[in-house]
Amino acid sequence: MATADHLFGLRNNYYLGAYQAAINNSDVPNLSQEDSVQRDCLVYASYIALGSYQLVINEIDSSAPTSLQALKLLALYLIGPENKQTTISNLQEWLGDPAIGNNPVLRLIAGIIYMHEQDYNEALKHTNAGGTMELHSLNVQIYLKMHRSDYAEKQLKIMQQIDEDHTLTQLANAWLNLAVGGSKIQEAYLILQDFSEKYQMTGLILNGKAVCCMHMGNFDEAESLLLEALNKDAKDAETLANLIVCSLHLGKPSSRYVSCYLRVQDILASDMAGCSMYMFISCYLSQLKLSHPDHMLVNRTSAAEQSFDRAVQAVE
Template identity: 70%
Template sequence: MASPDHLFALRNNFYLGAYQAAISSAEQLRSLSAEEADERDSLVYRAYIAQGSYQLAIQDISDSASTSLQAVKFLARYLDPTENKEAVISSVKEWLNDPAIGNNSVLRLVAGIIFMHEQDYNEALKHTNAGGTMELHALNVQIYLKMHRADYAEKQLRIMQQIDEDHTLTQLATAWHDLAVGGSKIQEAYLIFQDFSEKFLMTGLVLNGKAVCCMHMGNFDEAETLLLDALTKDPRDPETLANLIVCSLHLGKSSTRYLSQLKLHHSKHMLVKRLSAAEEAFERALQSVA
C-alpha cells in the first residue's frame, strides 16, 4: 500500500501559482522524513522567491544547508536585482561540475531556470534533459517551446503522460503545448485551465492561461475580465500586465497605464524590450528622412 503524499497540497499550490497558500499549507506539515522536510523547505522558499521576497531566502538559507536549499538560494540571488548575476552563474556551473552534488535534481532544475532566463537554451537542456522529476520534464517542455520546437516538447509531454497523465504539471504542460500548436488545440487548453479553476484556487497563473486562450479565440472581452481579476491578485505581475497591454490594443482601449507599470517594475520584460526596439527603429527612420 502506497504511503500518503504529505506534500501534495503544497506542491499543487506552488505549481498553480497559489504561493501564499503553499506557504500556509507547509506550516501544517508535521512528522515528515528528512527528505520530505527538505523538499517542503525548498518549495516554501521558492514560493517566497516567486512573491519577490528574494532577500528572505538569501538570508534564511545558511551555507550549511542541504544542496537543494543552496540551489534555491542561487535562484534567489540570480533573480535579486542587487546581486551579481555573473557571479551566481559562475557558482552554479561550479556546483554542477562537482560529481558529488552535480546531479541533484533541484540544482539541475535551478540551473535550467537560470539558463532559460539567460536564453541559453542549449546550456539549460544540458542539465535538464535527463529528467528525473516531473518538474524537470515540465521545464523541458517550456524550454523546447521557447525554442519553437513543439515536436520535441511533445516528446517530453508523452513521457510525463506515461508517468502520470493526471498530474497537475502534466496538465499544465499539455495546455502550454496546445497553446503553442494553436488551432483547435486552443479550446482544449482553455478546458484544462477551466478545470483548474473549478478544482483549485483561482490564481493569476490560471486566469492568465484562460485569458490567453480567449485572446487566441478572439474573445477579448472575456480575456479582459479574466486579466482584470488577475490584476487584483497581483497588481505588479508582469504576465498579467503584458497580456492586458495586448488585450487593450485589440479592444481599441488605452494600454498606457499597464505599459507604464510594466516599464516601472519589469524593465527587462520581453514586451518592454520589443517596444523600445521598435521605438528606436522608428526614430532612426524619422531621422533618415528628416
C-alpha cells in the same frame, strides 16, 4: 502499498501559482527529513515567485542542504543584474562537482537560470535527463521556447506515462496545446477551466484562460480574466503584458500611429478607439517597465520606440 503524499496540497498550490497559500499552509506535521527539505524547497520557491529574493538569501545559510542552496542561487541571480555573472560562475562550479552536480533541484535551477539567459542548449544539458516531474515539465517549456513542439510533445508523453493526472502533466498539456494552436486551444482552455473549478483561482490560471480566449478571438472575456488577475497582483509581468496585447485588440487598431510606438511581437497597433484606450495601454506598459525592466515586451517596445525616434529625426 503507496505511501500518502503529505506535501500534495503544498505542491499543488505552488504548481498552480497559489504561492501565498503554499507558504501559509506549509506547517505540515510528521514529515520525514527528506520531506522536510522538499517542504522547505517549495516554501522558498514560493517566496522567490513572489519576488521576496532577499528573504531567501538571508534565511538559507551555508549549512543548508544542496537543494536549498540551489534556490538561494536562483534568488541571487534574480535579485539584480550585478549578481548574474558571479551566480552563473558558482552554478557552473557546483554542477561540475561530482558530489552534488546531479542533485535534481540544482539541475532544475540550472535549467531555469539558463532559460532566463535564453541559452536553451545549455539549459537542456542539465535538464534533459529528467528524473522528476518538475524537470520534465521544464523541458516542455524549454522546447516550446525553441519552437520545437515536436520535442515538447515527446516530453509530455513521458509525463503522461508516469502520471497522466499529475498537475504538471495537465499544465504541460495546456502549454503544448496553446503552442500548437487551432482546435487545440479549446482543449487547453478546458484543462485550465477544470483547474479553476477544482482549486483556488490564481493569476497563472487566469492568464492561461485569457491567452486561450485571445487565441479564440474572445477579447472581452480575456480582458475580464486579466483584470481579475490584476486585482490579485498589480505587478505581475504576464498579466500586464497580456493586458497590453488584449487592449490593443479591443481598440480595433488600423495600424497607423502606435504601430511605430508599441510593437507587440507581430501585432500592429494604431490610434486606438479614443484616448482612454491608449491611456490604459500606457499605464500597463509603464507598470511593466517599472516592475520588470528586463521583460521581453519592454525590450521589444524600447527597440520600437528607438526606431520610431530615428525615423522622426530622419524626416525633420
